[in-house]
Amino acid sequence: MEKEKKYCYDYPRPALSTDCVIFGFDGLALKVLLIQRGIEPYKGMWAFPGGFVQMNESTEESAKRELREETALQDVFIEQLYTFSDVARDPRGRVVSVAYFALVNLKEHTIKAGDDAKKAEWFSVKNIPTLAFDHEKIFRMAMYRLKGKIRYQPVGFELLPEKFTLSELQYLYEAILEIKLDKRNFRKKIKKMDLLIELEEKQKNVQHKAASYYKFDKQKYEALTSKGFNFEI
Amino acid sequence: MEKEKKYCYDYPRPALSTDCVIFGFDGLALKVLLIQRGIEPYKGMWAFPGGFVQMNESTEESAKRELREETALQDVFIEQLYTFSDVARDPRGRVVSVAYFALVNLKEHTIKAGDDAKKAEWFSVKNIPTLAFDHEKIFRMAMYRLKGKIRYQPVGFELLPEKFTLSELQYLYEAILEIKLDKRNFRKKIKKMDLLIELEEKQKNVQHKAASYYKFDKQKYEALTSKGFNFEI
DNA sequence: ACAAAAGTGTTTGGAATACACCCATGC
DNA sequence: GCATGGGTGTATTCCAAACACTTTTGT
Numbered sequence: 058m059e060k061e062k063k064y065c066y067d068y069p070r071p072a073l074s075t076d077c078v079i080f081g082f083d084g085l086a087l088k089v090l091l092i093q094r095g096i097e098p099y100k101g102m103w104a105f106p107g108g109f110v111q112m113n114e115s116t117e118e119s120a121k122r123e124l125r126e127e128t129a130l131q132d133v134f135i136e137q138l139y140t141f142s143d144v145a146r147d148p149r150g151r152v153v154s155v156a157y158f159a160l161v162n163l164k165e166h167t168i169k170a171g172d173d174a175k176k177a178e179w180f181s182v183k184n185i186p187t188l189a190f191d192h193e194k195i196f197r198m199a200m201y202r203l204k205g206k207i208r209y210q211p212v213g214f215e216l217l218p219e220k221f222t223l224s225e226l227q228y229l230y231e232a233i234l235e236i237k238l239d240k241r242n243f244r245k246k247i248k249k250m251d252l253l254i255e256l257e258e259k260q261k262n263v264q265h266k267a268a269s270y271y272k273f274d275k276q277k278y279e280a281l282t283s284k285g286f287n288f289e290i
Numbered sequence: 291m292e293k294e295k296k297y298c299y300d301y302p303r304p305a306l307s308t309d310c311v312i313f314g315f316d317g318l319a320l321k322v323l324l325i326q327r328g329i330e331p332y333k334g335m336w337a338f339p340g341g342f343v344q345m346n347e348s349t350e351e352s353a354k355r356e357l358r359e360e361t362a363l364q365d366v367f368i369e370q371l372y373t374f375s376d377v378a379r380d381p382r383g384r385v386v387s388v389a390y391f392a393l394v395n396l397k398e399h400t401i402k403a404g405d406d407a408k409k410a411e412w413f414s415v416k417n418i419p420t421l422a423f424d425h426e427k428i429f430r431m432a433m434y435r436l437k438g439k440i441r442y443q444p445v446g447f448e449l450l451p452e453k454f455t456l457s458e459l460q461y462l463y464e465a466i467l468e469i470k471l472d473k474r475n476f477r478k479k480i481k482k483m484d485l486l487i488e489l490e491e492k493q494k495n496v497q498h499k500a501a502s503y504y505k506f507d508k509q510k511y512e513a514l515t516s517k518g519f520n521f522e523i
Numbered sequence: 524a525c526a527a528a529a530g531t532g533t534t535t536g537g538a539a540t541a542c543a544c545c546c547a548t549g550c
Numbered sequence: 551g552c553a554t555g556g557g558t559g560t561a562t563t564c565c566a567a568a569c570a571c572t573t574t575t576g577t
Contacts (some may be wrong), residue, residue, distance in 0.1 A: 069345045070303040073386060112302045112384055140373045140388050142349040151345055153306060153388075155373050208310035224528075241444040241531070242567065265528040266574035457556075474558070475540065482538095498555040499547035 071142075071151040075120040076107035076192070078138065078156065078199040081163030081179060082216040086227060087232040088163065088179040089196070090127060091186070095175050098148045099189030105196075106177070107154065120157035125165075127177055132217040134160040139198055146191045158199045160215035207233050211252055214273040220256060222268035224249065239244065252277050304375075304384040308353040309340035309425070311371065311389065311432040312361065314396030314412060315449040317458060320465040321396065321412040322429070323360060324419070331381045332422030338429075339410070340387065353390035360410055367393040367448040372431055379424045391432045393448035415465075438441050440466050444485055447506040453489060455501035456480065485510050 079090040091103040110119040120135060120179045138156040145151065163179070180186065185196060201251055213229050227243050247253060252274050259267040312323040324336040339360045339465050343352040353368060371389040379385065395410070413419065418429060439445055446462050460476050480486060492500040 062300050064300070064302040065295035065298040066303070066305075067295050067297070069297040070299070070341065071306055071343065071345065072301075073304055073306060084560090109301065110304065110375070110386075112304065113377060115377060116373060116386065137372060139370060140349060142343070144346060144348060153349065154345075155375070155386075221499075222529090237475070239567075239569080240529090241569085244530080245532095260529095260575095262576080263528080264526075264576045266530075268529055386540075457555085472556090474542085477557085479539090493548095493556095495549080496555080497549045497553075497554095499557075501556055 069151075071153045073110045073116070074107055074152055074154045075110060075116050075123060076105045076141075076154050076156045076195060077120045077123045077127075077135075078105055078158040079124060079161055079197060080158065080182075080199075080216065081161050081201060082229050082232065083163045083179075085214075085228065085232075086181040087229070088181055088182065089199075091178055091180055091188070092127070093176040093178070094189055102189040103154075103178075103180075103186045104189040106193050110155075116155040117157070120155070120159075126160055128161060128166065130161050130166050133162075134212060138177075138195070140189055140200060141195060143191065146279070156195045156199070158202065160212060162216060162218055164218045204234055211250060211273075211278065214252075214278070216272075220258070220270040220272050222260065222270060224268060226271075252281075302384075304386045306343045306349070306384055307387045308343060308349050308356060308357045309338045309374075309387050309389045309428060310353045310360075310368075311338055311391040311428060312357060312394060313391065313415075313432075313436060313449065314394050315462050315465065316396045316412075318461065318465075319414040319416065320449075320462070321414055322418070322432075324411055324413055324421070325360070326409040326411070327422055335422040336411075336413075336419045336422060336423040337425050338389075341383065343388075350390070351390040353388070353392075357392055361394060363394050367445060371428070371435060374424055376424065387428075389428045389432070391435065393436075393445060394465055395449060395451055397451045430437075437467055444483060444506075444511065447485075447511070450506075453491065453503040453505050455499060455503060459504075485514075 074078060081088045081090065090106065092106045094100055094102055094104055106123045108119070108123055110116055114122065117135065117137065124130060124133065124135065135157055136159075138158045140153065140155045142153040144151065146154070182200065185193075185194075188196065203212075207230065213233070216229060217225065223244055224240075226247065227238055227240065230243070231238055253271045254274050256270045256272060258270045260270070261267065303479065314321045314323065323339065325339050327333055327335055327337055339356045341352070341356055343349055345503045347355065350370065357363060357366065357368065368390055369392075371391045373386065373388045377384065379387070415433065420426075421429065436445075438461065446459060447464070449462060450458065456477055457473075459480065460471055460473065461497040463476070465469055487507050489503045489505060491503045493503070494500065
């Protein structure tokens with residue numbers, strides 16, 4: 058027997074969902090979190106975590122809820138990416154999706170165990186499987202945005218652990234921008250930003266000269282965030 | 291008797307609308323098009339043109355439809371701005387709005403005559419009335435985006451007539467960026483972009499040395515648009 | 524001693540900025 | 551002839567890019 062449809066309107070309405078491109082960095086590669094779909098359509102294929110927007114939450118709250126459900130992380134960087142609304146983007150019917158992208162620190166936190174039906178996995182951005190719906194388009198746009206963003210806003214820190222070496226920071230930039238950077242020039246520019254604090258602590262048990270750890274000056278960062286930045290890599 | 295509500299769903303859905311921030315330039319001031327609301331809520335107040343998204347159109351098509359209905363312009367620059375989804379942004383109920391911004395050439399085209407109920411008017415961005423809904427927020431974001439955009443993409447041409455003088459172009463940049471620019475440096479940079487074609491024609495009946503008209507090299511522009519730019523004012 | 528990454532300066536070219544005067548035109 | 555905006559060049563400063571060797575550490 059068919060379930061009763063209880064929510065009725067004078068005019069038809071598209072369904073509204075959010076999808077979340079969650080970027081993480083493990084020290085070597087830039088990754089995104091994908092969910093394997095357990096049901097049709099696109100059963101078995103990978104997609105970004107997402108879901109329908111509830112009536113008592115904004116789309117940003119909806120995206121944060123998805124993020125929490127998939128990663129158990131809170132207080133992460135999240136930003137609206139784009140709204141995808143092609144009439145035929147979802148075979149189930151008209152679904153408009155507001156995509157967000159998030160930056161999380163992959164080393165210090167771990168994702169929730171994949172619950173029964175759906176499997177979650179981090180994929181290197183260099184090696185993404187075929188994605189469900191129009192998620193390839195979402196992915197391309199997210200990569201493009203992240204590349205643009207990191208050039209003039211120090212969002213890299215959102216992806217790194219509390220303390221990190223300058224080389225780790227450089228690897229991150231190289232992974233995002235997909236280019237090789239010059240070590241000396243990179244350090245010069247990072248130092249000029251004046252957002253790093255050098256720690257006493259150094260690497261241990263490494264087979265080479267131990268690198269200093271740095272942390273990131275949250276105070277200065279937040280002072281800048283409110284105004285808008287002006288720095289470039 | 292209450293009208294029958296014909297469109298029913300298993301779960302509640304927000305209504306989905308688009309709003310369009312239409313920028314124009316009249317040679318002196320940067321303007322936006324506002325509509326005076328004829329009905330409650332916010333009756334009599336000004337707001338950006340907008341409306342509900344239909345089931346057979348994307349949000350971009352919806353925004354273009356609004357634009358056509360208000361300005362009778364086609365083929366104008368339009369870009370998605372942001373999706374506004376605060377739960378309480380519309381007193382009538384849950385309405386999520388995808389905002390777009392458009393750049394039109396105000397001198398060569400005129401807006402449609404205001405039909406019966408609603409009055410449309412261009413307002414200088416320096417002198418905007420109190421706006422309905424959360425449209426002040428939309429406006430601030432649109433201004434911010436336009437300022438950022440014009441620094442590295444030559445979108446200024448979208449706002450100018452076919453032929454224009456270099457001073458007109460400079461006034462436009464100054465109106466958008468809300469700063470004064472140095473004439474010689476501005477011209478140097480514009481020339482370096484190599485997107486302008488100097489015309490034979492000069493100004494007439496001006497009480498000073500006649501300025502050359504320029505037009506804008508659409509071919510080169512489109513070649514660049516496909517790749518992404520790299521120029522700054 | 525050697526392998527492996529850390530750390531460090533200088534030079535060069537190009538772009539951004541600051542700045543002032545003569546020119547053509549209409550009245 | 552004068553008021554008005556059009557049009558032009560140079561000097562300086564700053565930033566970006568290119569580039570190679572010494573240091574420290576563990577094995």
